[in-house]
Amino acid sequence: MEIKTKYQDVITINKDQILTFENGIPAFESETSFVLLPFENGTPFFVLQSVKTQEVAFILINPFDFVPGYQVKLPDSTIELLEIDKPEDVATFVMLTVKEPFKETTANLQAPVIINTQKQKGKQLLISDGAYQTKHAIFKEPAVSKGEK
Known part of the structure; x- marks a missing residue:
């Protein structure tokens, strides 16, 4: 089937690629069908793209890499x-x-997206654990050595 995407124009997907979010995503409860796509080959970024609404797409990362x-x-x-x-x-x-600039991009560590890759089911989990932030900087500034400004 063909879907219109926010970042990759029109693409063809198989029905078995569709992830079902039974309760939608917070603030997007009516969006229950998504597909997970690489944002761009060679990058660590993914797009969680609504199958129904072209403009509903979220940029994701694997938090364990960052x-x-x-x-x-x-x-x-x-x-x-x-x-x-x-x-x-x-x-x-x-x-x-x-x-x-992109280096100021942040990750919401309090609301991970959990996907069962075998059953193609997903959920955004809301964590109230104070150890994580909603705006965690994922790109660390390189340390400046003495003498540099």
């Missing part, structure tokens, strides 16, 4: 909802708030 020690404890209700049988069936992403 935040050492990041952990998510899945509640039993999420494990049940997503029908998770094995830990290796779970993919975890976080949404980015893209800023100008």
Whole structure:
């Protein structure tokens, strides 16, 4: 089937690529069908693109590539909802708030997107753990050595 995307124009997807978010995504509850696409080959970024609405697309990253020690404890209700049988069936992403300049882009570590890759089911989990921020800087400034300005 063909879908219109926000970043890649019209693309063809297979029905088995569609991820179902039974309750939608917070603030987008009516959007329940998405597809996960690479943003651009060779980059660590992904797009969670609504199948229904072209303009509803979120930029995602794998938080474990950017935040050492990041952990998510899945509640039993999420494990049940997503029908998770094995830990290796779970993919975890976080949404980015893209800023100008791009190096100021942040990640929402309090609301990871959890996907059961075997059942093609997803949910955005809201974590109230104070250890993580909603605007976590993912690009660290390089240290400036003495004598440089």
